[in-house]
Amino acid sequence: MGRGEKAKIYIPPFRLEKIMVEKGLADYFEQFLAKKPLFKDKKALQPNYSPDTIRHRDAQMKQIADILAPILREDKPSNIFIYGKTGTGKTLCTKHVVENIKHVASQRDLPIKIIYLNCKLKKIADTEYRLIAQLAREFGKAIPPTGLPTDEVYNIFFRTVDEKKQTILLVLDEIDQLINKIGDEILYNLTRMNETLKKSQVCIAGVSNNLMFTEHLDPRVKSSLSEEEILFPPYNALQIQNILRQRAKVAFQPGAIEEGVIEKCAAYAAKEHGDARRALQLLRVAGELAERENLTKLTMKQIDSADRKIEHDRVFDVLSAQPTQFQATLYSALVISQKRKGPIFTGEIYDLYRSLCQKTNLAPLTQRRVSDIIAEMDMLGLINAKVISKGRYGRTREITISIPPSMNHQIRKTLEEGLALS
DNA sequence: GTCAATTCACATGAAAGAGACCACGGTCTAGTG
DNA sequence: CTAGACCGTGGTCTCTTTCATGTGAATTGACGA
Numbered sequence: 001m002g003r004g005e006k007a008k009i010y011i012p013p014f015r016l017e018k019i020m021v022e023k024g025l026a027d028y029f030e031q032f033l034a035k036k037p038l039f040k041d042k043k044a045l046q047p048n049y050s051p052d053t054i055r056h057r058d059a060q061m062k063q064i065a066d067i068l069a070p071i072l073r074e075d076k077p078s079n080i081f082i083y084g085k086t087g088t089g090k091t092l093c094t095k096h097v098v099e100n101i102k103h104v105a106s107q108r109d110l111p112i113k114i115i116y117l118n119c120k121l122k123k124i125a126d127t128e129y130r131l132i133a134q135l136a137r138e139f140g141k142a143i144p145p146t147g148l149p150t151d152e153v154y155n156i157f158f159r160t161v162d163e164k165k166q167t168i169l170l171v172l173d174e175i176d177q178l179i180n181k182i183g184d185e186i187l188y189n190l191t192r193m194n195e196t197l198k199k200s201q202v203c204i205a206g207v208s209n210n211l212m213f214t215e216h217l218d219p220r221v222k223s224s225l226s227e228e229e230i231l232f233p234p235y236n237a238l239q240i241q242n243i244l245r246q247r248a249k250v251a252f253q254p255g256a257i258e259e260g261v262i263e264k265c266a267a268y269a270a271k272e273h274g275d276a277r278r279a280l281q282l283l284r285v286a287g288e289l290a291e292r293e294n295l296t297k298l299t300m301k302q303i304d305s306a307d308r309k310i311e312h313d314r315v316f317d318v319l320s321a322q323p324t325q326f327q328a329t330l331y332s333a334l335v336i337s338q339k340r341k342g343p344i345f346t347g348e349i350y351d352l353y354r355s356l357c358q359k360t361n362l363a364p365l366t367q368r369r370v371s372d373i374i375a376e377m378d379m380l381g382l383i384n385a386k387v388i389s390k391g392r393y394g395r396t397r398e399i400t401i402s403i404p405p406s407m408n409h410q411i412r413k414t415l416e417e418g419l420a421l422s
Numbered sequence: 423g424t425c426a427a428t429t430c431a432c433a434t435g436a437a438a439g440a441g442a443c444c445a446c447g448g449t450c451t452a453g454t455g
Numbered sequence: 456c457t458a459g460a461c462c463g464t465g466g467t468c469t470c471t472t473t474c475a476t477g478t479g480a481a482t483t484g485a486c487g488a
Binding site for chain 1: 428429430431432433434443444445446
């Protein structure tokens, strides 16, 4: 009864609507065209943009290239493992090197197959079955999205790979997320592929955000996967500035950015462990804001608003993707946090959640599950949870809300609507 | 006062079930020549 | 005769429950000084 039903979260309409209603659509577009654009080529700020030259990563690129180069002589390169926090250029560099190998290989007509897979992509490579199926598809096999036994897909994949002599480089991005979810068996199977294959050979390059990732790995997998390791350290503020300037030159019209804006952007990002992606996003969103406000120059003020907007969007994106139960739990946490100061504990949330379920006719989950949901909220950065022991009074999570207070009200309202509370 | 045992309130793990989705092969049905 | 509809079986995936085990320090209570 009422189990598993999902409610879409209500997302407030775009601010644009106001302008359109007031002045009319045609006028609005006229104005839009009359505006002098700030952007020249916004692509350069998009996360998947790949610049011609990659800065401050020469050493890492060279290392990767050194390790992978034997592939061109049809030797099997060492498996390699690449670490680094988000926005340190791992994916970018890896892709860059791989592209170059591809280029050379195709010029010389070498039997090299390179597959890049992002394991985080929902519905593509986030389970064992889907990953292997996707790999098999890369070799031109049609694999149904479900319905086949996993071993069968493995077999198809192995057979296809071994049909002719070739060297395969498998780049698995965000591999830590995958292994966290489904265990390391898949890696074990993949690293052992070479023993079964007669003609071909496979080399694996794992890319991970989590520095401690290999700790929980099966020792056999660990040793074979991390034959070589490369660390991508975070950028410092100066390096981020450099990168921002390089991209801004392509992205913006000359003179569109006020003095000091880049520095500020870099400082913001450097605070968050040198995440270049975030710096670029900040600059792009700030630019969009400035453009929407009809400004001729991008100023510091927009950086601040952009920072807020990004956080706001992130929270609402996360929220709208979560099921009702998750929302109910978060709502409970929010209510308690507003009722009184100080940290919240799992038990309190669960109690309130139970009574909330009664009120809304929602089938209540067990505490076990709610505990997991709270852990998920922590992962998503909505709350901050730390497991503490209160001695005689048990062990629990100490939870604080990490959503900016300015958004609290709006989120509560959204959740209330989602949960059909009044 | 000191020290080990106890105890609380959950955390954390493992396994398994429910229900949705899907592929495949076999059977049935209706339409066609 | 054949294409398509309609099953039943067996598979995955996600969310969840059930059962079991783990855990860190405040508290307790026995002990000796």
